[in-house]
Amino acid sequence: MIRSRRLLPFVAGLVLFAGASARSQQPAPPLPPPHAGFAFPAKQTLNYAVDWRVFPAGIVSFHLEQDGDLERVSVTADTVGAVNLLFRVSDRFQSAFHRTTGCSDSFSKQTIEGRRQVNSELHFDYNQRKAFLSETNLVSRITKHQQNSIPACVTDSLSAIFYAASQPMTVGQSFEAPLADAMKTVPVTMKVEGREEIKTPAGTYQTIRVEPTADAGVVKNRGNIWIWYTDDDRHLPVQMRARLFWGTITFRLTSIDQK
Template identity: 70%
Template sequence: MQNALQLPAPHPGLALPAKQSLTYSVDWRVFSAGTVTFHQEADGDVQRINVVGDSIGAVNLIYRVSDRFQSSFNRRSGCSAEFSKQLIEGRRQVNSDLKFDYAQSKAILDDRNLVSGMSKHQETVIPSCVSDLLSAIFYTASLPLQAGQSFQIPLFDAGKTIPVTMKVEGNESIKTPTGTYQTVRVQPTADAGVVKNRGNIWIWYTDDERHMPVQMRARLFWGTITFSLTNIDQSSY
């Protein structure tokens, strides 16, 4: 088994939304680069997440991005069930489906490059419970977030289970188009995988029982990308 790290169960006092849509503007340096919408919906014991991300404006002319992601995790345990993506990034087009079979202790990946026609099937041994890259953002919201503390998530990424440390750095007031929020700032760090390769990453969650992510930022070698909350779909409540 690659990693014996246990995933803490979601805190019963911090409710995951039954239905919610959050839309963000995406800014790269001083440019408006795109929009991203995260939709969450409870389906029994399963929390389903769908993401739509598209580039806009001048960025669209240089490097068009039209990405779709889907993931789900268990609302009681936090364990991911599946993660899939359909990417159009410039000339690159890739579809990927990842399923977690805990009974067989396997992660099963099927990947297809729509441009070259190449396919990949991969099966990897996993521990009894892992998270995926998308679910981890909202799973983290289900845990107590107290400044100065940290916890680890066994994250399956790039064919490996990687321990990701979620460091709760402190409190901060954040202004977005939807208002000003008192937040708690969390920084994910890891020794390998996408989290490491994306430079420095921060997520600002509201400092209340919702723990709603109102801002996300990745500081990369070629610039900084910031996601800022522009709309909350209140019809879901």
């Protein structure tokens, strides 16, 4: 049986940037600013079908919209079919980052996973070099508040998917970024591995395959994760895959809406 409670955290990118090769014990690297001339979408929705092994497991939509200097990312993620009957998941995620620097402004989530219902908000205060987390369990009504030190600029696990698109991608090279993950800052290496032609329900794309890795995080030493970005100026993520110890999950782009 699929461990469905682990499906949607991946959907939102919570484990997209955790693996097994960065240097978590060393100071976090600086966040490289977006490449000069790169344009984040003014308004766009990317829709994906999610499969676990050969079975339909979920549907996911990423909506991007500009708001002043911020790029806002909103995600809806829901299980479907047999997976929904076994363990219903309906999650909502939001993040925002500064388009000129890549620095995350905030990250929040509202999760319904079986009987578990939790809302959380994470805010980054760069003047204080602090991240502030507020979390409420809607079932037990227990609320907790945490804070943690951060570098001068970090990305979060949702914004990072689209921030990474703003970086030059040269096969055989890599770039690093500090990721705010579970109230810790994890150095992440983005390895640009190669070019591939990828077929999705939305069409066939020439892509660049990128593997994010890190020494710490949600799925440390449990598998591999890849993202396929279009091999053009847009760097759209058209496919994502997590090969974990309990199975492989694949996201395939089904449609792009300019709205």
